[in-house]
Amino acid sequence: MARTAHALHILVKHKDKAEDIMAQLKKGKKFAELARKYSTCPSGKKGGDLGEFKKGQMVPQFDKVVFSAETITPHLVKTKFGWHIVKILYRT
Template identity: 75%
Template sequence: MARTASALHILVKHKEQAQDILAQLKKGVKFQTLAKKHSNCPSGKKGGSLGEFKQGAMVPAFDKVCFTGELLKPTLVKTKHGWHIVKVLYRT
């Protein structure tokens, strides 16, 4: 079972905006570009990079996507912080 993961994310307040960003990603717009432009999280300045983190370090819904979701596929997840588009880069 994976104990660490590395992910990119974009945090926005509204589901509609998150869905629009997800659609742009599917059209080939770079994740880092959209993170810098739209993310409400300080990680947006780094292209959405959260670096490597341990399982349990993030809020439960976010953690679940990072440790059980599909790798390299942007996924929508709702947390108390808002709507995230999460792209898991790898797990160790």
């Protein structure tokens, strides 16, 4: 079972904006560019890069997706902070 993961994310307030960003990703837009443009998280300046983190470090809804969902494919997650588009790079 994975204990660490490396992920990127884009944080926005509204579901419609998150869905719009997901659509742009499907059309081939670069994740890092969209993170810099739209993310309200400080990590947006780094292209949404959260670096490597341990299981349990993030809020439960985010953690669940990062440690169980398919890697590389963007996923939509709702947390107390807003809507996240999450791209899991790898798990160890």
